[in-house]
Amino acid sequence: MKLNNTMSPWKKTIIAGLISYIDAGSIVAGAAGLSMWQAYLGMDSLQMGILAALSSNTGGAALGALIGGEICDKYGRKFVYNYALLVYMLGVALIVFATNYPMFLFGYLIIGLAVGADIVASWTFIAEEAPSENRAKHCGSAQFAWMLGPALVLSASIPLNAAFGLLGNRIIFAHLIVVAAFVWYQRLKMPESSEWKNAKEKENQLIAEGKLKKITYTTILKGTSLKTVLFLCGIYAIWNIPASTSGFFMPYIYEHVGNLSNTMALTLQSINFVFCVLTAILFMQYADKMNRRTLYRVFGSVCMISWIIWTLPADMLQPWMLWAFTLVSSFSMQQQFYQLWSSELFPVRYRATAQGFTFFVARAIAAVWGFIVPLIMNFLGFRTAAVMLVIFGFISWIIGAIWAPDDRGKTLEQITKERYGDALDDMEINPTDHNDITING
Template identity: 40%
Template sequence: MRIGSKNTSGWKATISVAMSNYIEAGSIIAIATSLTLWQERFGVDDFAVGLLAAISANAFGAAVGAAIGGPLCDRYGRKFIYTYDLLLYMLGVLLAAFAVSYGMLLVAFVITGIAVGAGVPASWTYIAEEAPPEQRAKHVGSAQLAWSMGPVIGFLLAVVLTGPLGLLGSRLIFLHLFVVAFVVWYIRQGLSESAKWTSSRDSADAGRTRGLRELFSNRLNVKALLFLFGIYGFWGVVAGQMGIFMPRVYETSGVESAAGQNLLQVLMWSFTVLATYFGFMRLGDRISRRLLYTVGAVLGVVAWVLLVFVHASLPVLMLFAVCWGVSAGIGSQAFYAVWTSELFATPYRASAQGLLFFAARVSIGLLSYYFPTMLADQGVPAVGLVMIGLLVLSLVIGALWAPNTQGRSLEDIEVERYGEVLSERATDGTRETPVVRA
C-alpha cells in the first residue's frame, strides 16, 4: 500500500501523519484521567503521582524521546521514525493497560513517553516540508487538530467508562489507544519519504553529518531556539500541568464529581478543536500571524486570571474552559510547529524540533514533581499566579518577535536567513559552492 503520489504531498499524507498526534495526546489524557484511580489501586502518595506524571508522555519521557528522535529523523529520514516509534508506543500502552504494580506502570509510562517524544518532531517536520507554502499553517494545523481531538475523545471515554467501571475503564482507554496506534502504524507503512529530506540527503555533501554542532554554530539558529522556547517552553509548562492535573484543579475549585471534571475538559478541548479549524487552519495563511498569535495568548492569560481572581462558580469555570480552549487552538503550540519548521534548514530541522521539545518537556517535568503537592497545600491561587506569569512571558515574546514567514517556501526562507539553501550545496572537489536562489 502506498499513499499519495511520488512526493506524497496532499491531504492523505498529511492526515496519516497527523493522526499520530491523536494517539500521543490521547495517552496524556488516559494518564490524566486515571491518576487518581492508580493512586487508590496501588496506595501511593501525591509525590509518587507527580513522578508518574513527570516521567510520562507529558514530560521527561517525551523529552528523552524527542532528544533521540529529532537527530535520528535528520540522519536517517522522517520515515525511519514512523517505522518504529509506534511499535514502541503500542508496547507502552499495552503495559499500562495490564499494569499490576506501580513499578510496571512507571515503566509503561516511560516507554509511552519516549515513543511520543520521538514521533512529534517527525510529524510536524514532515507535514511542514510536504505542505504547499501558501497552505503550510493549514496543513500543520491538522496535526494540532488531531492533537485536540485526542483529549475530546479521551475525556468522553473517561466519562463513559471510568464512571461505571473505575480502573477497568481506564485500562480499556489504554487498549483503545493500542488499537488506533496499530491502524495508524499500518497505514503509515505506505508513506513516502519527505522530498526535501531526500534532496538534502542526495546533495553532494550529504555525507557530512549536520547535527547539533552545526545547529549551534550559527547565531541565527541560537536566536531562533531562544525565541521558540520563549513562546512554547513557557506556555508548555502551563499546558503540561493542565494536561495532567486539570481535573485536580477543578476538584480544588469545588467540582468534586469526576464526570463533571471530565465534561469541563471536553468543553475546553471542543473549543480547541473549533478554534484550530476555524482560527488557525482557516486564517493562519491569510491574516497577520502576529495578530492571531497575540489574540490567542491574551485569551490564555484571561482564562487563568478568571480562575485565580474570580470566585470559581460553574459559569466561571465554563468561561475559563472556553477561553483556554480558544487560546490553545490559535496559540503557542500551533505556531511553534509552523515556525520551528520554517526557521531552521532541512539538514537539522528535526534536530531543532527535538531539542526544543526536549527542553519544553523537561521544564514541564520539573514542575510536575511538585504541582500536585503545591496544589493541595496552597490551592489554585498560588499555582495560578505562576501560570499567569509564564503565559505573560510567552505572550510578550511572541507579540514582539513573531517572524515574517507567511506564504513563503522553506527554500526562500532559508535564503533570507542563511544566504543560501544549505541542503542544496554543490561541490567541485574540495570547495563548496552555495546554491543561492534569487
C-alpha cells in the same frame, strides 16, 4: 509493502498527523483516571510528581524528541514514524495491564519516548510535503487531531469511568493500541519526505568532497539558529507549563480545588477540548491568510487571562467561573504556531534535530514543573501555582507578540535563504569551500 509515491499531500498529512491524536489521547486518558489510579496504586504526592515528570506529556516525550530528531535527520522521517508506533503500543499495553506503580510509570515513560520521536518526524514531514500556500492549514490539521483526541477520549471516559471505574480507564487506553496499529499500517505505504531525500543526497556528496562538515549541536546553538531556538523555547516551553498542567492535572484540579465530581470534571475538560478543536479550525482557516503576528497577539493572550480565575480564594470560585475558564482557555494557538514555526525556521539539513531540541527543552521544563506542582499544591496551595501559571502565560505571549515571524506563502527554501543566506553561515562549512553551497529547505 509497496510505497505510494502518488499519495496526495492531504492524505500524507492526515496519516502523519494522527500521532497527535494518539499523543493527546494517552495524556488525557491518564488525566481522566488519575484519581482512580492514585487510589488503586496508593500514590502519594511524590509519586504523582514523578509520574507527571516522566509521562508522555513531559520527560519521556522530551527525551524521545531529542533522540528522534537526530535519527530523523540522519536516516529519514519515514524511518522514525515506521517504528515509533510499535514502541508506543508496548507502552500502552503495560498501562492497560498495570497492577503496580512501577509498571504504570514505566508504561508512561515508554509512551513518552515513542510519541516524542514520532511527533518530531511527523510535524517535520507534514511541513515539508505541504503546499507553501497552505502550510499552516496542513500543520494545523495535526493540532486538530491533537484536540480531537482529548475531546473523544474524555467524552468516552465519562460513561466508562462511571460504569466500570478503573476498568473503564483501562479500556480507554486499550483503544489507543487499536488506533496506533491502524496508523502504523497506513504509514508503511507512505513515501519518504522528498525535501529531506533531495537535501540528504546533496549533503552526502558535499561531505564526501570535504566541503561540508557534519552537523553538531554547536552548529545549531549559534547565530541565527540560536536566536530561533531561543524564540521557540520562549513561546512554547514557557506556554507549555500551564498547558501541561491543564492537560495532565485539570480533572484533578476541578475535583480537588473546584469541588466538582469526577463526572463533572471530565465533562468540563471534554468541553474545553471541543472548543480547542474549533480553535484549531480557526488557525487552519486564517494562519495562511492573516498576519501571523496579529493572530498570535489576539489568541496568545488567552492563556494568561484564563488562569487568573484560579488565583481567587477557593471559597470565591463559582460554577460560572469554572465554565469561563473552560471556554476561554481553549482559544490558545501557541502549539499550532510552534509546530509551524519550528518546521519553517530551520534549514532542512537539521530541521528535525533542532525541532527535537526545542521540543526536548519544552517537555523537560514541563517535567520539572510536573514534579513540583503537586508539592506546591500540597504545601503552598493551588492559588500559588495559579499565580505562577499566569506569569508564565504572560511571558510566552509577550515574546511572540514582539518577535513572531510572518512567512505566509513562502517556500521552505525561500525562508531558509532569507534567514541564513546562500552561504549557510550557521553551518559547519570548511572556510575554503563556500562555493555555491545551497542545501536549503
